[in-house]
Amino acid sequence: MTKHYTELNESQLIESAIFKDFTSLRIFVRSVETGSFSEVARRIGVTPAMVSKRIAFVEKSIGQRLFNRDTRRLMVTEAGERLYDHCMRALKELDEAAEELSALKDEPSxxxxxxxxxxxxxxxxxxxxxxxxxxxxxxxxxxxxxxxxxxxxxxxxxxxxxxxxxxxxxxxxxxxxxYRRVFCATPAYLEKRGVPNEPADLRAHNCLVTSGSTVNTRWPVLVDGQVTQVHIQGNFVADHGLAVRYACLEGLGIMMGARWMVEKDLQEGRLTEVLSDYLPHNRxxxxxxxxxxxxxxxxxxxxxxxxxxxxxxx
The missing domain is CATH 3.40.190.10 (Periplasmic binding protein-like II)
Structure with missing residues (x-):
């Protein structure tokens, strides 16, 4: 015995293929509203045969006739009216969701x-x-x-x-x-401890380290076009670049820091750049x-x- 539309339970409706085919459901809704397969076909740019095929698929999926047809008009059945009411609510929700998502895409909110x-x-x-x-x-x-x-x-x-x-x-x-970096120190420190000429010379200097951005005991340097690591040591490590800059300005040692942070110090002579040929620019x-x-x-x-x-x- 054919199960009526009104007897289908919720799980059966969800499992039914038709309720995953929103195109067919929209064609069904437009057919109810216009009362004509030909008019629906004209509006969406397909043949009347295609519209009829979609409606037949919906009817077969739910096991109910949705329209009674004669040569002049479509008459919606009771099952068709009930399905129309459900479809209108569901498609309205989908259309509202699409509008909201479109607004998110079109305007920052x-x-x-x-x-x-x-x-x-x-x-x-x-x-x-x-x-x-x-x-x-x-x-x-x-x-x-x-x-x-x-x-x-x-x-x-x-x-x-x-x-x-x-x-x-x-x-x-x-x-x-x-993100350009720089090795630098005060002129007084360099006069006292000497100017490093190559990365290996850093091992003889007190190096001021910003933790978190690099390993505390190594600094990246550029040697023969390759980025490598030079082992360093020092008596000052901080997790904030400004603290390291202040220590450097006091003449405590050599720092490696962001150029933007010390650019004014370099321009005004408070700090002097060293090892400029060995700076990696990979960041x-x-x-x-x-x-x-x-x-x-x-x-x-x-x-x-x-x-x-x-x-x-x-």
Whole structure:
């Protein structure tokens, strides 16, 4: 005995192939509304035979006639009316979801969660964050300034700024700017301890180390076009570049740090660059994200914002 539409339970409906075929359901709805397969075919650009075939598939899937046909018009059956009511509610929800997702893609909105290195973020990003909100009034910001490398998946972070030689291939990275470094010390220190002429000479100097960005006992150097490591030692290690800079300015030793941080000191003679021919230039500032920036207006505006922040570093 054929099971009536009204007797189908929820699990049977879900398992039925027709309820996974939204195209056929939309054609059914338009057929009810227009009362004509030919008119539906004209509107969607297919043949009346194709529309009829779709309707036949729906009827076969649920085991009920949806229309009584004569030569002039379609008459919706009771089963057709009930299915129409359900389809209208379901398709309305899908259309509203599509509109919301389209709005997310077309206009930046929602919360943009970012994590940025503390010192770099304070210098290049923090002053410009208010303008980002002014330009994007539907956007909210949640920014973490930290030295830690946060797991973007676990922390639900949309966008991270990282200083690195390379980025995990499982993530999407946009190169924002080169991250140039410098070996330097005060003129007084170099006069007292001597100027290093090659990387091996660093072993005889007191080296001031920024932890977290490099191994505490090794510094990267460029020798014969290859990046290698030179072992160093010293009496000062800190996890903040400014603390190392202050120690260097006091004449305690040689530091390796970001050029942007000591550029003014170099220009005004407080610090002197050394070993410039041995500096590796393999590091860069990256915007790191989980998804492609062109799939979300929020991410796209975030990446574009970071590009502007670091434009002066190029």
């Amino acid at each position: 929602g919360c943009l969660r970012m994590t940025v290195p503390a010192m770099l973020g304070r210098e290049f990003i923090a002053p410009k964050l208010p303008r980002l909100l002014v330009e994007n009034p539907k956007l909210t910001l949640d920014v973490n300034f930290s030295m830690a490398t946060i797991d973007l998946y676990a922390a639900r972070v949309d966008l991270a700024v990282r200083i690195a030689d390379s980025i995990d291939p499982g993530l999407i990275a946009v190169r924002l700017a080169p 860069a500032v990256y915007a790191v994200l989980l998804n492609r920036s062109d799939e979300s207006a929020k991410l796209k505006v975030g990446v574009d914002f970071l590009k502007r922040c670091f434009a002066e570093m190029n």
